[in-house]
Amino acid sequence: MYQQAADIEAYSILHSSAPSSLLQKIERETYLRTLQPNMISGCVQGQFLAWFISAMDAKKVLEIGTFTGYTTVSIAEKLQSAASITTIEINPESHWLANQFFEEFSEPQKINSILGNAMDHIESMDETWDFILIDAAKKDNDYYYEKLLPKLRSGGIIAVDNVLWKGKILENLDDKRTQLIDRFNKKVASDDRVESLMIPLRDGLTLLRKR
Ligand SMILES: C[S@@+](CC[C@H](N)C(=O)[O-])C[C@H]1O[C@@H](n2cnc3c(N)ncnc32)[C@H](O)[C@@H]1O
Numbered sequence: 301m302y303q304q305a306a307d308i309e310a311y312s313i314l315h316s317s318a319p320s321s322l323l324q325k326i327e328r329e330t331y332l333r334t335l336q337p338n339m340i341s342g343c344v345q346g347q348f349l350a351w352f353i354s355a356m357d358a359k360k361v362l363e364i365g366t367f368t369g370y371t372t373v374s375i376a377e378k379l380q381s382a383a384s385i386t387t388i389e390i391n392p393e394s395h396w397l398a399n400q401f402f403e404e405f406s407e408p409q410k411i412n413s414i415l416g417n418a419m420d421h422i423e424s425m426d427e428t429w430d431f432i433l434i435d436a437a438k439k440d441n442d443y444y445y446e447k448l449l450p451k452l453r454s455g456g457i458i459a460v461d462n463v464l465w466k467g468k469i470l471e472n473l474d475d476k477r478t479q480l481i482d483r484f485n486k487k488v489a490s491d492d493r494v495e496s497l498m499i500p501l502r503d504g505l506t507l508l509r510k511r
Contacts, residue, residue, distance in 0.1 A: 485498065
């Protein structure tokens, strides 16, 4: 089943506009230079988020989990010139590599790249966000959700990645991490503070719109 999903994603990429040369470079170098290249979000999800955020006319975007910056650049490419994305990465090597790519981006002022544990940074951030992408350690999804929902504007959106956990969510509930993801999915689906939509895009993406 997952091979078919991979084939369908490959077909979708072939039948979409090509990503920019910088995004192609980030993807290529992520596979050459990192140990877990499969953490990259990739073309379909990156462009989906970028189009969505652009349609919302979001001015302030926050990403938890930069990795090599693929989603960051995808989004930044589509932001208005006065808008910006802040991205936080705990791993110094990933942060360093992402920053190399950000330096090549034509409008680097749109990207605020922070090295550190997002848990140490988000509480002191005195900002109201239009869009937040939670894409760090999946066990921490609920922590970020509770801390960041008050900092999201009404009508703003939180996106949470990997909510289907490679299909394990349907199969292996003995695994602690899968259980935590499943618990989070159930919680937000019935949370009156948000409208929730889980999309079976790639590894599963939930969109949570603050009421
Ligand atoms: C799935 S990857 C992110 C993928 C990325 N958004 C992209 O577009 O390719 C998850 C990243 O979150 C980072 N991370 C994990 N825990 C974190 C934390 N507490 N604070 C900041 N970053 C964290 C990991 O080091 C990893 O690089």
